[in-house]
Amino acid sequence: MSLIQAENLDVRYGGVTALSKVDFRIEPGEIVTVVGPNGSGKSTLMRALLGVVAPSGGQVTRKPGLVVGYMPQRLALDGRMPMTVRRFLSLPVRRGAGECDAALARVGVSGIAGQQMDTLSGGQFQRVLLARALLMRPDILIMDEPTQGLDQPGTAAFYKLIEDLRAETGCAVLMVSHDLHVVMSASDRVLCLNGHVCCQGTPHVVTNAPEYRALFGLGTGGALALYQHAHDHDHENCDHDHDHSHDHKDHAHAG
DSSP: OOSEEEEEEEEEETTEEEEEEEEEEEOTTOEEEEEOOTTSSHHHHHHHHHTSSOOSEEEEEEOTTOOEEEEOSOOOOOTTSOOBHHHHHTSSSOOOHHHHHHHHHHTTOTTOTTSBGGGOOHHHHHHHHHHHHHTTOOSEEEEESTTTTOOHHHHHHHHHHHHHHHHHHOOEEEEEOOOHHHHHHSOSEEEEESSSEEEEEOHHHHHTSHHHHHHTTTTTTOTTHHHHTOOOSOGGGOOOOOOOOOOTTOOOOOO
């Protein structure tokens, strides 16, 4: 059974349609990355899958008893309220010191349990968020642009950690990302979204799909076009599901 499945999902805010007729699923142990321009509904999809946003049409089905570890895009903490890393990890479920220390060690930030949250670097903060999510012993990690604000080495190290954790724990990973290298190297499947599903499938299939290449200007703007969100293709012709069976190590590399 899929961990989470969306069928014909619509989400509207007032009179504005954020998502239209989205079909999506994630299976146990998969790493799936969602890409798309700003305003394409990526965060809305995450919230709908989590049950935070109610569908306007269609439905979202979650496996009974599903345990989710969630990393939000942003988390603002009031610096005027002292909070150590260990105390943060014990919200909302109290955790023992040993359990917290082991989680921090696993994500590569040993020895910071006594530090104040507002003194952490960007990379340390993201790893603490990940440690907190892992303490849930999740069936799936859901992450909304988890490397926002990190430099390239920090981003690469973070996603290598995610791959290692998946291999160790077997948990599925669903993330929103703008990083082309993540799409190429850390995903079993990629979902291209722009209010609806433009295309989805393995990295090898999707990166060679005309819809994906048009969406991100590949072949004309190169990899940097992913960050520029070039988006001038015809949506009427891009509702195809490129979901074929390829080994996830078979990566395409945009030149």
